[in-house]
Amino acid sequence: MESMLEQQFQATVDADGRIEPRDWMPEGYRRTLVRQIAQHAHSEIIGMQPEGNWITRAPSLRRKTILVAKVQDEAGHGLYLYGAAETLGVDREELLDLLHQGRQKYSTIFNYPTTSWADVAAIGWLVDGAAIMNQVPLTRCSYGPYARAMVRVCKEESFHQRQGFEAMTVLARGTDVQRRMAQDALDRWWWPALMMFGPSDTDSPNSARSMAWGVKRFSNDELRQRFVDATVPQAEYLGLTVPDPDLRLEGGHHVSGEIDWSEFTTVMGGNGPCNRERLAARVAAHDEGGWVRDAAQAYAAKRAGRAVPAAA
Amino acid sequence: MTSQGDRPVEHPAARQPQPLWEVFVRSRRGLSHTHVGSLHAPDSHMALRNARDLFTRRQEGVSIWVVAAADVVASSPDEKDAFFDPAGDKPYRHPTFYDVPEGLTHL
Numbered sequence: 106m107e108s109m110l111e112q113q114f115q116a117t118v119d120a121d122g123r124i125e126p127r128d129w130m131p132e133g134y135r136r137t138l139v140r141q142i143a144q145h146a147h148s149e150i151i152g153m154q155p156e157g158n159w160i161t162r163a164p165s166l167r168r169k170t171i172l173v174a175k176v177q178d179e180a181g182h183g184l185y186l187y188g189a190a191e192t193l194g195v196d197r198e199e200l201l202d203l204l205h206q207g208r209q210k211y212s213t214i215f216n217y218p219t220t221s222w223a224d225v226a227a228i229g230w231l232v233d234g235a236a237i238m239n240q241v242p243l244t245r246c247s248y249g250p251y252a253r254a255m256v257r258v259c260k261e262e263s264f265h266q267r268q269g270f271e272a273m274t275v276l277a278r279g280t281d282v283q284r285r286m287a288q289d290a291l292d293r294w295w296w297p298a299l300m301m302f303g304p305s306d307t308d309s310p311n312s313a314r315s316m317a318w319g320v321k322r323f324s325n326d327e328l329r330q331r332f333v334d335a336t337v338p339q340a341e342y343l344g345l346t347v348p349d350p351d352l353r354l355e356g357g358h359h360v361s362g363e364i365d366w367s368e369f370t371t372v373m374g375g376n377g378p379c380n381r382e383r384l385a386a387r388v389a390a391h392d393e394g395g396w397v398r399d400a401a402q403a404y405a406a407k408r409a410g411r412a413v414p415a416a417a
Numbered sequence: 418m419t420s421q422g423d424r425p426v427e428h429p430a431a432r433q434p435q436p437l438w439e440v441f442v443r444s445r446r447g448l449s450h451t452h453v454g455s456l457h458a459p460d461s462h463m464a465l466r467n468a469r470d471l472f473t474r475r476q477e478g479v480s481i482w483v484v485a486a487a488d489v490v491a492s493s494p495d496e497k498d499a500f501f502d503p504a505g506d507k508p509y510r511h512p513t514f515y516d517v518p519e520g521l522t523h524l
Contacts, residue, residue: 127494174474181471188455191437197457198434254454261475398432405459 118319123249126192134318137311138248139193140209141320143200146186147211151383153179155219156228164222171268172225178261185254192250205388213369214301216377223276223283223290229269231291231298231336237262238332239302247319270339277343284344291340292348299361300369302329308366333359437486438464440471442478450482461485 110129117124124130153176160176163169187197203209214232219225240262243255276287303309303325315321323331337359340347351362371377435457441450453472458464464483472478492500508514517524 125494127491129495177474181474184456184471185454191455196434257454395432398435401459401463402433402435405463408460408462 115317118247118317121245121319122247123252124247125249133314134320135193137315137318137320138251139190139195142186142190142193142251143195143203143209144211146183146190146200147204147209148215149179149183149186151211151215151387152232154383154386155215155217155379156225158219159222159225162222163225168272175229175265175268178265182258182261185257186251189248189250189254201391205384205391207375207384210373212301213372213377214297216372216379216383217293217297218379220293221286221290223273223286224294226269226272226276226287227290227294229265229267230273230339231269231294232301233262233265233269234336235298235301235332237266238328238335242322242328245322273343277345287343288345291345295348296364296368297372299329299333299364300366300372302326302332304366304369305364330358333361435459438468438483439486439489440464440468441482441484442468442472443480444478446479450480455486458483 111131114124114128114130114134117128124134156172156179157176160169160172163172187200190200191197200209204211214235219228237259240255240259244252244259246252246255273287273290276283306312306324306326309325312321312324316324337347337352349362353360372380375381436459437455437457438461439455440453442453443450456464456467456471458467461483465481468481468483473481504510
C-alpha cells in the first residue's frame, strides 16, 4: 500500500505536478519541507535585524521610508512561509520555539554585522540578489503552498534588490569617502553572499533527494554560478572591485576563486560575528511582544462578550 | 495588572493559541475573491486587519474575506477518484465531443 502511494507521489512529482497539503507524501518529504520552509521563514524574520539597525540612521527620509517598507516585507515573507509550513501539520509557535532554542537554523548571512550605511545598500543588492536566484526556482517547487508563497515573495524581493542597487549607485558615484564605503561593503559582503547558496555540490549530501522530490531544481553551485555571472557586470558598472583575485572569465562565465568553507562552517556552527546577538534580539522581541498578544486576546474576548447580547 | 517589575510578567499558560484564518482577496472589481494564504489572529476582526497588512501592502486588493480555517469543509484527496468519477465518462458535456462540418461557422 505504502509503496503504491509512494509511486503515485513520485509520478506526480516527475510529471511536474504539485503536491497539496492533504495529499499522501513520504514522511521524509514532509520533514525536509518543514525544516526547509521553517529555516527559510526564520531567515526572513532574523533578516529584519541587520537592516533594521539602520532605520533610525537612514541618510534621508526617502531612504528611511524605503527601508521601513523593505523590513516590513521581510516580516511578511516570514509570515507567508510560516503559513506554508503550517499546512504540513506543524504550529508556528512550535517552529518559533525551535528557532529560539537554537534547534533550527537560519541563513548564515544574517550573522554578519552592518557597520555602515553602505551595508544596507550591499544587502539589498547582493543578499537579496542571491535570495532571488535561490527563490525563483522555488516558485516551481513540487509542494504547492511553498511554491505559491515563493511567487509572492519573489515579486516583492525584486524591489529589495533594486533599491539596494540604486543606493549603491549613489554611493559609488559620490565622494571619495562614499566610494570607499561602497567598496568596503562589497569587500565584506561578497563572500558571505556566495556562501548563501550552501555547500558545494560535492559536499551537499541531501541535494540529490531534494532534486528527485522536485523541491530543488538546480544545484547549489549552478545557482551560485548564475549569481556570479549576473553580479560581476553590475559591480563593473558601479566601478567597484569584486574582492576575489582569482576571478576570471572562462568559457563565457565569471569563475570565482575558492570559497573559504571553514568560515561558513564556523558561522553555521553558531560562532559567526553576530550569532548570539541575533538570537538574543529575536528572543527578547518575542518575550517583550507578549503583552501585544495578551492585549489582542483580551480585545477579542471583550468583543466576543459584547457580541452576544447584541445578537440576542 | 499584577506586574510591578521592569519586565512584563509572562502568562504563557493563559495565552491561547490564536486560531488560523484563510484569506481571500478580490484583486479588482469584476474578479472573484481568490485564496492567497492564511494567518493567525485572535478573532475575525483582527484577522481582517492582519490580512490587509500582510496581503495588500501594494494595493493587491479591493476586498478581503477571512474564514476560520476550522470552518472550511473540504473534499478528501483520498477519495478524489471516487468523488469526481461521475464526471469522468461524460465527454459529451464538452463541445469538442462533436464534429463540426468543415466550412461552417457560428457552431
